[in-house]
Amino acid sequence: MSPRPSIDHIRRPQILAAAAEVIVERGVAGTRIADVAERCGVSPPALLYWFDSKEQLLAEALTVDDDRFYEELEARVDGAAAPGERMVALIETATESADDFALWMELWTWALRDADLRAARERFDARWRAAIEAIVIDGVATGEFGAADPAQAALAIAALIDGLSAQAALGDPEVTNPRLTETVLASAERLLGAELPAGAGGRASP
Amino acid sequence: MSPRPSIDHIRRPQILAAAAEVIVERGVAGTRIADVAERCGVSPPALLYWFDSKEQLLAEALTVDDDRFYEELEARVDGAAAPGERMVALIETATESADDFALWMELWTWALRDADLRAARERFDARWRAAIEAIVIDGVATGEFGAADPAQAALAIAALIDGLSAQAALGDPEVTNPRLTETVLASAERLLGAELPAGAGGRASP
DNA sequence: ATGTAATTTGAATCGGCGTTCAGGGAACCC
DNA sequence: GGGTTCCCTGAACGCCGATTCAAATTACAT
Numbered sequence: 001m002s003p004r005p006s007i008d009h010i011r012r013p014q015i016l017a018a019a020a021e022v023i024v025e026r027g028v029a030g031t032r033i034a035d036v037a038e039r040c041g042v043s044p045p046a047l048l049y050w051f052d053s054k055e056q057l058l059a060e061a062l063t064v065d066d067d068r069f070y071e072e073l074e075a076r077v078d079g080a081a082a083p084g085e086r087m088v089a090l091i092e093t094a095t096e097s098a099d100d101f102a103l104w105m106e107l108w109t110w111a112l113r114d115a116d117l118r119a120a121r122e123r124f125d126a127r128w129r130a131a132i133e134a135i136v137i138d139g140v141a142t143g144e145f146g147a148a149d150p151a152q153a154a155l156a157i158a159a160l161i162d163g164l165s166a167q168a169a170l171g172d173p174e175v176t177n178p179r180l181t182e183t184v185l186a187s188a189e190r191l192l193g194a195e196l197p198a199g200a201g202g203r204a205s206p
Numbered sequence: 207m208s209p210r211p212s213i214d215h216i217r218r219p220q221i222l223a224a225a226a227e228v229i230v231e232r233g234v235a236g237t238r239i240a241d242v243a244e245r246c247g248v249s250p251p252a253l254l255y256w257f258d259s260k261e262q263l264l265a266e267a268l269t270v271d272d273d274r275f276y277e278e279l280e281a282r283v284d285g286a287a288a289p290g291e292r293m294v295a296l297i298e299t300a301t302e303s304a305d306d307f308a309l310w311m312e313l314w315t316w317a318l319r320d321a322d323l324r325a326a327r328e329r330f331d332a333r334w335r336a337a338i339e340a341i342v343i344d345g346v347a348t349g350e351f352g353a354a355d356p357a358q359a360a361l362a363i364a365a366l367i368d369g370l371s372a373q374a375a376l377g378d379p380e381v382t383n384p385r386l387t388e389t390v391l392a393s394a395e396r397l398l399g400a401e402l403p404a405g406a407g408g409r410a411s412p
Numbered sequence: 413a414t415g416t417a418a419t420t421t422g423a424a425t426c427g428g429c430g431t432t433c434a435g436g437g438a439a440c441c442c
Numbered sequence: 443g444g445g446t447t448c449c450c451t452g453a454a455c456g457c458c459g460a461t462t463c464a465a466a467t468t469a470c471a472t
Contacts, residue, residue: 029235156393163365187362
C-alpha cells in the first residue's frame with residue numbers, strides 16, 4: 001500500500017494485464033473501468049491517472065499480448081532446424097492455447113470500427129504470415145516441401161489456424177484442442193505437399 | 207405513419223432487418239435502441255412493444271440472416287450436378303460477399319458469453335460443415351476427388367473460409383475479395399486432391 | 413356509432429458508469 | 443524539516459440510454 005510502489009514501467013503493464021484478463025472474462029463491451037481497478041486493487045480514478053480514457057486503456061490492452069506471443073513463437077521455432085520441424089513447432093505453438101484466442105476475437109470485432117486497432121491487427125498479421133511464408137520458402141528451396149506458392153500457402157495456413165481457433169474458443173464440441181492441432185497439421189501437409197515430422201505431442205497413428 | 211400498418215409477420219422482421227443493418231454499421235456494443243427505432247421510423251418504445259428487451263432484439267437480429275444464406279447456398283449449389291462443380295459453387299457463394307461477415311464476427315464475439323447465441327452458432331456451423339462434407343463424400347465416391355477424410359476436409363475448408371473472410375471483412379489489403387476466392391479454391395484443390403472446374407468468375411490463368 | 417383490442421408515442425424515471433475535482437499521504441531533494 | 447513532485451483516493455457530477463407509464467390514435471367488430 002505504499003503510495004509510490006512503482007513507476008511507469010511497472011504500473012502501466014500491470015494495469016494492461018489486468019485489463020486483458022477482465023476482457024477475456026467479460027468482453028470489451030462488458031468491461032467497466034471499475035472491474036479493472038478492482039483487479040488491480042486500486043480505485044477507478046487511479047487508472048485514469050495512467051491512461052487518458054477507458055477507450056485508450058482497452059485498446060492498448062487488446063494488443064498487449066501480441067509481442068509475448070511472438071517471443072514464445074520465435075523461441076520454439078528457432079529450436080528446430082529443418083523447415084518441416086519448424087513448421088510443426090509453429091503450428092503447435094499457435095494451436096496450443098486456444099483460450100487466448102478470445103482476446104483476438106475481441107480485437108477483430110473492435111478493429112471493424114477503429115482505425116488504430118485495424119492497423120495494429122494488420123501489422124501483426126503481416127508479421128505472422130511472413131513468419132509462415134519464410135518457413136515455406138525454406139522448405140521449397142530444400143525440396144522438403146513440394147512446389148507451392150509460398151505466399152498463398154502461408155495465407156491459407158494462417159487462415160486455417162484462425163478459423164479453427166475461433167471455433168475452439170467458442171467451445172465447439174467438434175473442435176477440441178487436439179483435433180484442432182491435428183487438423184491443421186494434416187491440412188498443412190496437403191497444402192505443402194510434404195510429410196511433416198511428428199511434433200512434441202505426437203499425432204495419433206498407432 | 208398509420209398506427210396499424212402491419213402485424214407480427216411484417217413488423218418483427220422489419221425491425222430485425224433494421225437492427226442487423228445498424229449492427230453492421232455500429233457493432234452490437236454501439237447499437238442503441240434509438241438507432242434501430244430511427245431506421246424503422248418509429249419511436250424507441252415501439253421496439254419494446256415487439257421485443258422484451260434490447261438484448262433479446264439484438265440476439266435475434268444476429269442470427270436472422272442465417273437462413274437467408276442457406277437458401278441462397280442451396281439454390282446455387284443445386285444448380286450443379288458434379289461434386290467438383292458443386293464445391294466451386296459453394297465456395298463462390300460463401301466468399302462472394304465478405305461484407306456480411308462482419309455480422310458473423312459480432313455473433314462470434316457475443317457467443318463467447320451468451321449460451322443461446324453459442325448454441326445457435328454451433329447449430330449453424332454443424333449444418334454448414336455437413337453441407338461441405340456431403341459434397342466431399344460424393345466426390346470421393348465418384349473418384350473425382352482423391353482419397354481424403356471427408357469430415358476433416360470439410361472442417362478445414364470451412365475454417366479456411368472463416369479465417370480468410372474475417373481478414374477480408376477487416377479490410378486487410380492482402381486479402382481482397384478475388385484473392386479470397388482464389389485462395390480458397392486453390393487450397394481446396396490440394397486438400398481434396400482434385401482439379402476443380404473453373405467457376406462462374408473464372409480463375410486467373412491466361 | 414360505439415366498444416374493444418392492438419399499436420404507438422411523448423414524457424418521465426432510473427440506474428449505471430466514465431470522468432472530474434479537491435485534496436492527502438509518501439518519497440525525494442535540499 | 444520544509445517544499446516539491448508523484449500517485450492515489452472519496453465523493454460528487456453529469457450524461458446517456460434502457461425501460462416504464464399513461465394516454466392517444468387507429469382498426470375492427472357489432
